[in-house]
Every structure is written in structure tokens, then in C-alpha cells.
Amino acid sequence: MALCVGGMVMMTPAADADAPLRIEALQRCGNLLTLDTQEFCLDVSGLNGAAYRVKLDGEPLSADHIEQQGDLLRLHIDATQAESGPLWIEQQESASNPVWLTLRGSHVIAATQEDVADNMDGISTYVNLVSLIIEESHDGAEEARRLADKYGAEVVGMIPPLNTYQLRLPANDLDERDALVLRLGNEVSVDAVVTEESGAEESIEREPNDTPPAAEDDREWAANRFLDAVNFYQRRIGRAGDEIDTQPIRIGVIERNVDFDAPDFADYLGDCRADAQRTCVYGRDADKPDGHGTTVAGVFAAAWNEGGNSGFLRGLDDVGPGFDVIVDRNSDAGITANVAASVNLVEDGARVINWSWGIHRVGAIDINGDEVDSLVRSGIAMSGYEELLEEFFLWLREEHPDVVVVNSAGNASSFSSRDEYRLPSSFVTDQLFVVGGHERSEQDVPVNDPGYAVKRNASNIDMRVDITAAACVHGSTAVAGEKGEAHCGTSYATPLVGGLLAAMMSLDPALTPAQLRMLLRRSAMTIGEEYDFEPTDADDLTAPILPSERANELNHPDIGRSARLDMYKALDLTVQSLSRER
Template identity: 55%
Template sequence: MALKRSFIMMPILLMPVVAIANSLRILHIERCGDLLDLSKRLYCIQTPDEVTRDVQIKFQGRDFRYKKLDAKPHTLQVDLSSPKLTSGPLWLQKGDKKSNAIWVSLQNSHVVAAGKDGVVKNDDGINTYLDLVSIIIEEQHDGLKESERLARKYGADIVGMIPPLNTYQLRLPIKTLIERDAYVLRLGNEDVVDAVVIEETAPEDKGEEGDKTDPTKKNKNNDELDANRFYDAVDYYRRRFAEANSIQPYAIKIGVIERNVDFDAPDFASYLGGCAAEKSNLCVYARDAENPDNHGTSVTGVLAAEWGEGGNKGFLRGLNSAAPRIDIIVDRNSDAGITANIAASVNLVEDGVRILNWSWGFHRVGTKNISNKTLDSSVRSGIAMSGYEELIEEFFLWLRQHHPDVMVVNSAGNSAAPTGQDDFRLPSALVTDQLLVIGGHQRSAKSTNVTDPDFVKRRKSSNMDKRVDLTAAACIQGSTTQIGEQSKQHCGTSYAAPLVTATIAAMLSINPELTPEQVRILLRRSSMTIGERSDFESPDAQDLTAPILPSERYQQLDHPDIGRSARLDMYKALELAVESLTRVR
């Protein structure tokens, strides 16, 4: 039987079109056509309204021809197949008006999402993909060749792939969950197959951890950010690089694994187009969201939101002209859950991203929190956890071998549960120098100095234990639809993670030769404290993070920080990054 390759018009075309404030926006983009034909790179772009003839497509500043798909008036197709092209920003332009810019990766990793008809409930009541699975081929074998052989054997189609991880996505010829599980068992027993990945997510799910929102009134003093010396760090960076004969900062690329950002919000309106250098050195590339009250806008806002009255404040935006060129690329590849998150991460790393922000994670069904209550959100079945663990481990093994300078910052989770057991929590439980895990804290009611451990307390929902590297402020002000509007407070470790990502970006812009291990050392060495002192012995102790060690306090055995948990100090971390210039080089 001849191998069948699917020519796919992506789920992008099935997404509902929602009217938004400005029709010149890109809502979604995905590869289309034959994904296995690497000589062709066709992209399908979805817009909120039908595009008129006077609209241009700009890719890296050049005009590109496109065609409308007759059956899909809101969808454009552009051909970027030229071998001379490299990954870069694409946007729509009509006269002087520009859409949001999206980052088009011309790398080869892409997986497809299931439509509503391709998702069913399993026995645990979790949404699971019915006919789409991914197989990880043992590294000593040719992944494409073996996947083609298995596709022929099982009558399947190859519809997606992550070549650097030897992972290929198959569409199985099945109709029921029982049939799916039988195929998974047979595929898993093939000698060349390392693991089978089952995707458990609803189509167009809003995020793995979701938003933790609290309609608390806006805090005029932004105390939560004060707990990490946010403004002190901004001031230090501005002054340090304004000095004569100061250090020349280095350009940095950041990857944010999220779906989209609302470019109609005042926090992001200045980022339209392909990053106008005359306006800012900071660039944001993302699909457009219909409103600002979403996970991607809030997470990205911690990094890049304007310093106005639009709700959020981005740390890197606050650096202003002192900062180097910083590209923030927001992408999830497709809506295919965790597999798509990994595909996007691979592409972005190959495109030169130095830091990845993963504000997502999940627990195994049956995981209990510290109150011995069973978790009922962000959970996956045991069979799905096994596949995800193999896929994420393959990603970090690939990073270590081919991109040892890349760091991943991951949120610890919001279930008040241990985060360090790989049987129960991913990705945070994995141990590697290239993965930092971030818990969340909030201000206490005590009036103390910012450096006092009692200045903050662990946010009740934040996951914990010794696998957590640092805590950071869990509550931020969300973006608004108009200037001066009252914003919601968003809380969760999803928003603590990008505070650390922003700090690392600033550190690497100062000293790009810092390794992931050295960055962790500097973050821990510069940290303030939170929580009670640990005795280093009790297995039942509720450590908020790994306890601070004497080696992290210059071998001072009687230092008062020893045994306490670590809290991000953005200002001190930047100071140590500057000091490292004379020690590392």
C-alpha cells in the first residue's frame, strides 16, 4: 500500500471568526499543504474580515504575493518556499496602517490540532484526541523512514513532525477510543518506537494552567512587583547603561509559548508592524487576541506591556533606550496541546531564541495537594503522562546536546501540590540545568523591610517543594481595553515565571556568555528569602523552594538566610550579572 501524506488545511480554518476593533489583524497562521515536502512552505493566514485588494503582505519588510482561498474568504495563502528566506516577521499593511506582526518560523517542526469531532472523553473524563497520536522513534533510527514504514503498516497518514526529536504525528484509521488504544499498544510494541504520545486537550483550549483571576482593585503602588525590587532593577539598568564608556548590551530573543496577544489593548498598540526600530528596541510578535483578558496577553505583558495607564507594566519595556534589541516571539505552533508547545519550542530555539517561557504544566490524575485533596484541574491520564514525559525529556536531551546555552523558565503550578515528582507533575519535575521552576508569592500584611522574609508569603495555591528554584510575585494587573480603565488582578505562577524570564533576559544582555548553570547560581545567590527556616531533615517539611545553601551565601555557615526559601531579587541579579563580566570572561 502506498504511503498516504495528508494535504492539510489546518484547524485555523475551523476557528470562529470574531469581530474585533481593527480588522487589519492576523488571528492565526499555520503551515498548510504537504508538511513532508520540505521544498514547499505554504502558510495559511486567518484574518477577522475579508481582505481587500489594497492590502499587502510584508515578510521581513518585503512584499509577497498571496491568494485568497475561494471557499474561505477570511483566509490568505502565501508561499515562502524560497531557500533564500529565513525565519522572520510577517504582517499585513494597508497604506500607513499595519497589522500585528507574527513570527514565521521556516523550521520544519509542525503538528496539527484535532477539530471538535476529533476529541472525545476518556474514562477519566478528560478530553483526548481520538485519531491523532505521535510516535517518538529511537534516536539510532531514521525517524522519517521508520514513520513512513509504520504508516504503511497501520494504514495511517503522517500529518505532522518534530524532526530534531525524531517525532512524527500520525492520523490513525480508527473510529472509537477502544480502537485508538489498541493501535497505541501495537505501535508502542514496535522495536523502533521509544514512546507513543497521546494528546489530551480540548480543541482551542485556553491554556494548560488557565488564568487565576481576582477582581481585586488595582494597587496604586504595585506592591507585588516591589517584592522583587522590580523598579529598583529598572532604575539600575537604565543608569548603568547610560554611563559613559558603559557596557554594550547584547541582543536577545525570547520565546513565549502562548497562543496570542491583544494588540488593540493600550499595553500593546505600539507593537504593530514589523517592529519599528525608531520607536523601540523591543519587539513583540504574536497572533492577535479578541480581548486583553487572556493568558497570553497577561504573561507577555509582564515582559513587554507599555508603561502607561493600560493596566500592566512590562519589565523589558521599562528599560527603554538602555536596552538592546529584544525580540519577544509568542507562538504555540498550533492548538495541538503539549505536542504543539514542544514543536513551537524546537522551532524557536532553532531560530535563535535564548530563553523560553513555559507558563504551563499539568498533573497526573489522582495527584493530591498538601491538604490531601485530589486535584481536578490541569490533570492528564497516566498513559498520556508517560508519553509527555518522554517527549519533554527528548526535548531537554536535544537542548543539552545542540543548544546548551538555552534556558527554559517554567511555572510551578497553582494546585498547592508538590512539584518535584515526575510521576505527578510535568514539566517542572524534570531535573536539568536548563530548566528553572518558579513558584509564586504575594505581599503579607506585615510592615517590614523588603528584604525581610515576612515581607511576602507563599500564595496559597502555588505549588512548592525543593524542585522549585525561586518564587516571584504571582499577582499582576491585567491589560485593559482602553487607557485608564480599571483592570483585573491576575494571579498565579504563570505570571511569576515571566518576571524571572525578564530578569534572565536582562542578565544575558549584560553578559551573554553566562551558562544556564551560572544564571541559576546568580539568581539564587542574589535572592532574598521567604518562609521559615528549614532544618534540612524533615521529609514532611513544606519547603517553598530548595533551601538556600552556605555555598549560595559565600560559605557563611551562620548567615541568617541559610535554610530559608529563595525569592527573586531582580536588582541584585543584575548587579551580579555586571560583576560576572570580570569573572566569567
């Protein structure tokens, strides 16, 4: 029972009053289709009987807008009087982890364990939840309600900028669902029906089961000149009299949560933005430090010399403009939720979206001709996802042309560019960057030698991959100073590129996606064998470096080779381009 006392909220003691104050979940609840007044449900641990405040963007919420039921808080937000921003709880001397509360309204719901079933391919799929992509010529909300009434369904979620609405169907099994999907798909106003294939709880991207090498951050990231890039930014941007005015950049990381008990993230609690120059992390709290989201976020923002990981943007704190790293996955509703979260983050000002996930179609083959057996989806699901992702990238191009999405190439030893096989990496658009993974070789050669790093065996390849980056990193730990186990995969190469792009944008916010790609490729070192523009095979890691990417020197030794990330040179070229503009 919550009581209002002098603008603060009083509560009965929680069962575990000694637990740290943490927000473990934040989702839309109540009527998900209203935008003016929105309701949010928070799962909170560590509250005791003392008064507490809930703060949104630094301002305490009125106590009469907060309901409490044990560890569950319900917040009623007047969206006409508030804006999206960080939300946290303060009680006595403690502050919770800040989460990002978006008022943009795109949200889809996940199925419960009772509402999923295995289809003919043995893949878990939603029985009674689908999403309709409505044709642009129709009012999406109105048409979704009409169709729901016609078929005895209910509108339960939406992504308004994509004219996409989620329906709960009156279906009890997959036969009934498929019959309704067929009828809905034949409606003139329906562009596509998205059927979700995801369990009630599933990691965004599972890494291969092979044993990773014992990663040494400085050894693996040396292949991308990580420390040189941090030093360059600190020295070149931070020196007295420098005329470069940096701009804050917001990054959206599509992951479930981050462990704020890990030393890597322990100092991100409460009002992080009280320091305008530092990197800030917003996310739900995880219960273990070595989860996928914690490791991906750690490549961006883990504290240095505290735990297993070290974040690139965190290394720029002393001179940086203040990077926001927002970790959010909307709900556990699979790919549809990933897209909904991305739409909200873009509308909330994110310039970089990190997608460390991807899926393969059933029947996809790897470079050895064997079938891919992980992260596969049926043909009908892939068709819906492809339409949804197409709508997303068309919307980006029309409404947010300055936003970039950085996507992992995948870990199936397969091909990233075949749209019949893999999404989203097969999309061809300036706003999508695809990242492969490499490991340090055993050769004793200079860092700029193509043999300094080798492709990670599991990494997907081919012409659609823009660049490779280090695939192995230490995970965060629960104990300060302890080195975590190695995590390897293109999931962790992707935020190296995403963090670098954010740093480049902070130097020159006017850079377009095409210009960013040009700077990445012009600055890249090489990896692998030269293949002289032959058809792709197992050695073709990325699109070949072209003469135009080497000052039109036709005999340049890099021509025809694959591209390896050079973080230092990319920043250097960005600063040089600024000098030429002046």
C-alpha cells in the same frame, strides 16, 4: 479574488472594512511534511478593497505567492530563499500586528470536535491522532512512513529534531485507538507513543477559582525589586562611557495570542524592528485584553502607563539592545504542540523559553492530602509526555546548551518535583528553571525581611522550585489609562524570572544556565520559615539556600530559607561578574 497590480495585491472589499487590520491566525497548511516550499494560512480581519502588501522580515512577498479566499490568505514560501522572521500586512496607512513565521518545519495538527472523546478518567482525548517518538538509530521520517503504511495510517505532522512524527490512525473510537497504540508501542523502532489529552480548544493553564487580591503592580513587584532593577539597567547600562556592550536576546513565549487592540500592545504594529533598541512583540491577535497570553506577554513587554500591565523588558527600551518577544503555540494540539513550538523557537534563536503551563497526573495529591482536580492527565498520557519532554531536554543539552526554559511551578497547592505527579517541572536539568508564586504580606517590614511576602496558597512547592516571584499582576485593558482586574498564579511569576534572565543574558551572553541559576540564587532574598533542611512540608517553598550561595558563611541568616527573586541584585551581580572577567 486577489489580483496582482504592480507587485501589490488587490482584493474585493471585506465584509467588515472598518475593523482594524489584524492577523488572527497563522499556521502551516497544505503539505505539512515539505520543507523546501512551505504553505501558510492566515486568518486576517480588517482588509478592504485597497491594495496591500505582505511583508516577511521587512521584504514584500511576491504577489504571485499569495492566494486570497475572503479573509483567508495562503502564502507559498520558498524556504531555500527565505528565513524565519516577523510577518505583517500593510494596507494604505495601516499595518497589522506582526506574527512570527517560522520556516523550521516542526508542526502538529489539532483534533476537531468530532475527533475527541472522553476517556475512562473523564478527560478529553484525541481519538485518531498520536505521535511516535522514533528510536535514534532509525531515520524518523522514513520509519514513520513505513509504520503508517503498515497500519493504514497517515503521517500528518512532525518534530524532526526530536525524531517525532504525528500519525492519523484509522480509528473511530478509543478502543480501536488503544489497540493500535499498543501495537505501535511494541514496534522495535518506536521509543514511545504520545497520546494527546486536550480538547479542541483549551487554555494552556487555568488559574484557581479563588478570588485574587486587588493587585497593585508596584506593591506586588516591590517584593522582587522590579523598579529598582529597571532603574539599575537604565542608569548603569545607559550612562555615558559605560563599556558594557549589550546583546539582543530573543524570548519564546508559549501562548496562543496577544490583544494588539489593548493600549499595552497598540504600538507594536507593523515594522517594530525599525527601532533597533526597542522591545518587539510578535503574535497572533486576540479578541480580548485579559486573556492568559496577553497577561503573560504583558509582564515581558506591556507599554508603561498605557493600560493595566507594565512590561519589564519594555522598561529597558531606552538603553536596551532590542528584545524580541515571540508569542507562539504552534497549534491547539496540547502539550505536543507546545513542544513543537518550543523546538521551532529555539532553532530560530530564542535563548529563553517561557512555559507558563504544566499538568498533573490523575491521582496527584496536594499538600493537604486531597486530590488535585484541575489540569490532570491520565497515566498513559503522562508517560508519553514524559518521554517527549525528555527527548526535548536531551536535544537542548546536546544542540542548544545555552538555552533556558522557565516553567511555572503550578497552582494546585501540590508538589512540583514528583515526576509521577507533575510535568514538566519535575525534570532535573540545569536548563529548566521552576518558579513558584508569592503575594505581599500584611507585615510592615523592610523589603529584604523574609516576612515581606508570603507564599500564594495555591502555588506548588518543594525542593525542585528554584525561586519564587510575585504571582499577582493587573491584566491589560481595552481602555487607555484603565486598571485591569488582578490575575494571580505562577503563570505570571514565571515571566518575571524569564524577563530578568533575558536582561542578564543581554549583559553577558556567555552566561551558562548553571551560572544564571547561581546568580539568581546568590542574589535572592528570603521568604518563609527556616526549616534547616528537614523533609519537605507545607512551609518549604523552594530548595533551601545553601552556604555556597552565601559565600560559604555557615552562620548566614539566609541559610535554610526559601529563595525570593531579587531582580535588582541579580543584575548587579551580573555586572560585577563582568567586571571580574575583564
